[in-house]
Amino acid sequence: SNQKSHTILLGHIVEGKQTLDEVLISIFKGPNSYTGENVLEISCHGSPYIQQQIIQLFLRNGCRMADAGEFTLRAFLNGKMDLSQAEVVADLIASDNAAAHQIAIQQMRGGFSTEIKELREELLNFASLIELELDFAEEDVAFADRIAFKKLVNKIRIVLKRLIDSFAVGNVIKNGIPVAIVGAPNVGKSTLLNALLNEERALVSEIAGTTRDTIEDEISIGGIGFRFIDTAGIRETEDIVEGMGIKRTFEKIGKSQVVVYLIESPKFATHGALFKIEIDKIKTTYPQIPLVIVANKSDQLSDKEKVSISDEIEGIHHLSAKTGDGVETLKEKLMDFVNTGALRNNETIVTNTRHYNSLLKAFEEIDKVQLGLEEELPSDLMAIDVREALYHLGEI
Secondary structure (H helix, E strand, O other), X not given: OOOOOOEEEEEEEEEOOEEEEEEEEEEEOOOOOOOOOOEEXXXXXXXXXXXXXXXXXXXHOOOOOOOOOHHHHHHHHOOOOOHHHHHHXXXXXXXXXXXXXXHHHHHHOOHHHHHHHHHHHHHHHHHHHHHHHHHOHHHOOOOOOHHHHHHHHHHHHHHHHHHHHXXXXXXXXXXXXXXXXXXXXXXXXXXXHHHHHOOOOOOOOOOOOOOOOOEEEEEEEOOEXXXXXXXXXXXXXXXXXXXXXXXXXXXXXXXXOEEEEEEEHHHHHHHHHHHHHHHHHHHHHOOOOOEEEEEEOHHHOOHHHHHHHHHHOOOOEEOOOOOOOOHHHHHHHHHOOOOOHHHHOOOOOOOOHHHHHHHHHHHHHHHHHHHHHHOOOOHHHHHHHHXXXXXXXXXX
């Protein structure tokens, strides 16, 4: 085509004498396109029928459907993006909250790749000097300044440690922070879940123990995705089906980042001892998981009664899932458990398991290099560890 790249044409797509649609055709000539190849984009009206007719027309005239991820594969093969950028495309598409989107965009724009590339180039420079020393081993010449090399290795070690540590945050942000809502049957867990989600998702019934399995849904709080898990409660029971649900409750608690234990405020006078037993059971079984204790149906109590409950259970949060009073404060409390420092500082956060494993291996080799420098090992031995570190950084 003689048309210039990055231009848009208005026209019609026709088949024989039939006009299928009036469309806009965008022209992107390689290498200045997403894939680095010549690309034609057709903007048609939103009718699924029109879209299918245009696609079928192109298929009948020698085109084929693209394979899953083929455009990104071509972009990678043509050098438009590196492997880590190509991998994050799926994360960008799947991002459903501000934090996940921010991380994906940063990596898509090469933030992670640039950081790793710079470290690798600096290490490669010293590696070449060490290799040069091996060529002149008989002359006992040192080309690589050991003091400068120690500083570089220490710098690389610090950066790799930060990236490795960021995976714990990045992984939960990418997949959503799991929060288990636990409590006695009919305490209002489903109602609280609905209040947090701002819509009806869980079955709410007057029959105790209705929620016999776990119900999950995700919302964004402060730009962070939270996966709320409404469970079957943990009361003792002889009911086989409900007992299976309680077993799953403990399994879900073990996989959660935060636990919300919900009690029914009006029943505290008669069930307070039981509530305390269950709270202690959760704390004892999962001491490493943050526990938020919430007193629901607080709209049915006087201020004096609320104070009395607060005196019995330290740090308890009063709310009414029915009226919504206290729900926003609970959201703020949940945000306190999320480490958003790296996000606020716009630091690189690792979310890909393959990247994480490569970083761990590179860190292990850098540790060996650092130890070799401290023990003044010969260049040929250190060169082996440096090559391995470069290899694992190159995997990313």
